[in-house]
Amino acid sequence: MINKKVKNVQEALQGVQSNMTLMLGGFGLCGIPENAIAELVKLEVRAVTCISNNAGIDDFGLGRLLQKKQIKKMISSYVGENDEFERQMLSGELEVELTPQGTLAEKCRAAQAGFPAFYTPAGYGTEVAEGKETREFDGKMYVLEPAFKADFAFVKAWKGDAAGNLVFKGTSRNFNPNMCGAATITVAEVEELVPVGTLDPDHVHIPGIFVQRIFQGKNYEKRIEQRTVRKKQ
Amino acid sequence: MALDKNGIAQRIAQEVQDGFYVNLGIGIPTLVANYVRTDIEVEFQSENGVLGMGPFPFEGEEDADIINAGKQTITTLPGASFFDSSLSFAMIRGKHVDLTILGAMEVAENGDIANWKIPGKMVKGMGGAMDLVASAENIIVAMMHTNKRGESKLLKQCSLPLTGVGCVTKVVTSLAVLEVKNNQFHLLERAPGVSVEEIQKGTAGTLIVNGEIPEMILS
Numbered sequence: 001m002i003n004k005k006v007k008n009v010q011e012a013l014q015g016v017q018s019n020m021t022l023m024l025g026g027f028g029l030c031g032i033p034e035n036a037i038a039e040l041v042k043l044e045v046r047a048v049t050c051i052s053n054n055a056g057i058d059d060f061g062l063g064r065l066l067q068k069k070q071i072k073k074m075i076s077s078y079v080g081e082n083d084e085f086e087r088q089m090l091s092g093e094l095e096v097e098l099t100p101q102g103t104l105a106e107k108c109r110a111a112q113a114g115f116p117a118f119y120t121p122a123g124y125g126t127e128v129a130e131g132k133e134t135r136e137f138d139g140k141m142y143v144l145e146p147a148f149k150a151d152f153a154f155v156k157a158w159k160g161d162a163a164g165n166l167v168f169k170g171t172s173r174n175f176n177p178n179m180c181g182a183a184t185i186t187v188a189e190v191e192e193l194v195p196v197g198t199l200d201p202d203h204v205h206i207p208g209i210f211v212q213r214i215f216q217g218k219n220y221e222k223r224i225e226q227r228t229v230r231k232k233q
Numbered sequence: 234m235a236l237d238k239n240g241i242a243q244r245i246a247q248e249v250q251d252g253f254y255v256n257l258g259i260g261i262p263t264l265v266a267n268y269v270r271t272d273i274e275v276e277f278q279s280e281n282g283v284l285g286m287g288p289f290p291f292e293g294e295e296d297a298d299i300i301n302a303g304k305q306t307i308t309t310l311p312g313a314s315f316f317d318s319s320l321s322f323a324m325i326r327g328k329h330v331d332l333t334i335l336g337a338m339e340v341a342e343n344g345d346i347a348n349w350k351i352p353g354k355m356v357k358g359m360g361g362a363m364d365l366v367a368s369a370e371n372i373i374v375a376m377m378h379t380n381k382r383g384e385s386k387l388l389k390q391c392s393l394p395l396t397g398v399g400c401v402t403k404v405v406t407s408l409a410v411l412e413v414k415n416n417q418f419h420l421l422e423r424a425p426g427v428s429v430e431e432i433q434k435g436t437a438g439t440l441i442v443n444g445e446i447p448e449m450i451l452s
Contacts, residue, residue: 027281027318028304030297053318080357081304089356098356101280102322102364109319120326121367125345125398128363158298170298170315171282177317205317222297225304229292 001196004164004214009039012187012215016152018045019072023108023153023179024052024062028081028225031172032061035189035217036154040065047072051148053104053175055079060223069093075148077101081225100128103145105175110147111182112210117146153183156217157206160190164208165199173205181210189217235407236424236449241375243268243451244422245334245405248373249275256280256325256365258335259303261375265334276312278330280361282321285313302361322361326368333369335362337376337401339391342438344401344413346374347393359396366397378406378435385437387411387418408432410449417441422449 006012013036016022022040026032037056040048041064050071056063065071066084073095079085088094099107100122110118119142123129133144155176158169166188168176180186193216208214236244238261246268249255256278257263266286269275277286279301286301287308295306324330339347346366349359366372379385387404404411409432410422417439420432425448433440 027302028300030281030300030304076358078358078360096356098358100359100363101318101361102326105318105322120364122326122364124367126363126395128359168315168317170296171279171300172298173315173317174282175318178319224295224297224300224306226300226306227295228289228305228307229295230289232291 001163002208003162004208004211005162005193006213006215008215009035009189012036012189012213013039013043015185016040016043016045019047020045020151021049021051021149023148023150023183024050025155025174025176025179026052026054026061027171027174028054029056029061029223031156031168031174031176032056033154033156033189034220036187037061037064040070041068044068044070046070049073049075051075051108051150053077053101055082055085057081057225058084060221066094073097075099075104077104098128105178107145107148108175108178108182111149112178112180115147117144119144148182150183151185153179153186155179155186155188157188157190159192159194159199160188160214161194161196161199162214163196164188164211164214165204166190166206166211167199167203168205177206180206185212186210187212188214190214191217191220234424234426235378237407239264240424240451241405241407244410244449245373245375246270248403249332251275253331254278254284254329255332255334256330258362260336262334262336263303265375278324280321280325282316282318283307283309283313284316285310287313322364325361325364328368328370330369332371332373333365334373334375335365337374337386339386339388339393340374340376340401340404340413341388341391342413342418343416344399345391346396346401347391348396350394352394362396366400372401372403374401374404376404376406378408378432385435387436387438389438408435419443420446422447424449425451
């Protein structure tokens with residue numbers, strides 16, 4: 001067993017510097033690497049480029065980095081829940097590259113899987129395709145999209161072991177598995193670090209080969225953005 | 234009388250067939266699930282990574298790890314599955330999802346759709362809409378026939394930045410059901426009590442009216 005375990009978030013984020021490109025898993029506030037984000041705020045790294053489907057809310061998730069003006073550029077598909085984001089974008093302080101959600105996921109997966117680029121129909125004929133190579137296959141038009149290049153990927157899993165194997169829960173899986181191994185260094189934080197040998201190999205979602213560092217996360221808030229319920233009859 | 238959002242959802246629910254995998258967008262489309270016949274088998278896909286979505290959880294049973302694409306807490310039904318974002322869009326791009334229902338700001342008579350950006354105002358982003366409209370063969374747009382200023386949302390040409398080109402096949406609005414083909418809107422049904430003249434007046438794009446147009450039947 002190759003040991004990927006580090007003792008805490010400080011050790012896990014060693015080497016993170018200003019101006020780097022970072023991938024962060026999560027959809028809305030679901031499955032975001034809460035511990036890594038808190039540490040990025042503490043480290044005061046600046047001018048980072050963040051690849052993340054959303055930008056958090058004003059006081060949580062990537063919203064915390066935005067508040068401290070640590071982000072130079074966001075690459076996301078939907079950023080509608082964040083006033084500070086809107087302010088920085090409209091004032092030109094923040095660069096934003098909006099990318100179709102499926103393309104965003106695939107640009108991660110392509111980096112993970114060693115593909116330099118891929119063709120997708122998403123965005124053809126729209127401003128997303130402007131300046132990009134297009135090509136026809138079987139009478140339909142496609143846009144060439146390059147794989148992402150990132151320095152660090154921060155992902156959050158439900159369970160993991162020191163070998164770096166990961167298991168996700170519910171829809172908190174989202175972009176997390178696609179970002180594993182898609183950056184130079186993948187850092188996984190888990191709600192529960194279990195002893196090696198207790199995860200059934202048949203049930204592992206992401207094999208440890210895609211993960212360089214893993215640590216036991218702490219104090220998860222797991223906030224809910226839209227609490228919708230029905231009454232018991 | 235023009236339909237409200239629930240009326241539009243109720244009419245669109247009639248388009249959902251037995252054995253369909255369906256992706257519902259945010260807004261009016263989400264309401265469609267409430268009106269689908271209970272004697273057919275349908276599975277709802279949410280692009281954040283769940284197939285087999287159920288109703289909202291009972292109070293106290295919400296799980297922060299189980300949400301839909303609108304970030305609302307949900308439940309799953311027996312037979313449901315979770316998956317990552319790449320696989321989710323493989324279902325969409327790979328045409329495994331049978332029906333996509335989404336909202337729009339504008340639809341053009343050539344099937345173009347705009348629903349993600351108003352230049353100079355807030356840009357929220359396209360989310361999964363560009364992937365959905367570029368891939369699905371069966372796309373129904375759910376929207377009010379006119380905007381808040383009373384202007385038509387069914388146009389000769391979209392004025393807003395496009396989400397996709399030539400992709401919309403059917404539109405269900407507060408006034409009518411329309412098919413989009415041959416660069417024209419073809420009127421199929423009228424909302425109860427709404428005249429062809431009213432629909433004509435609210436439609437800036439080319440509207441084809443062939444013969445007697447029936448009223449929608451909403452049970």
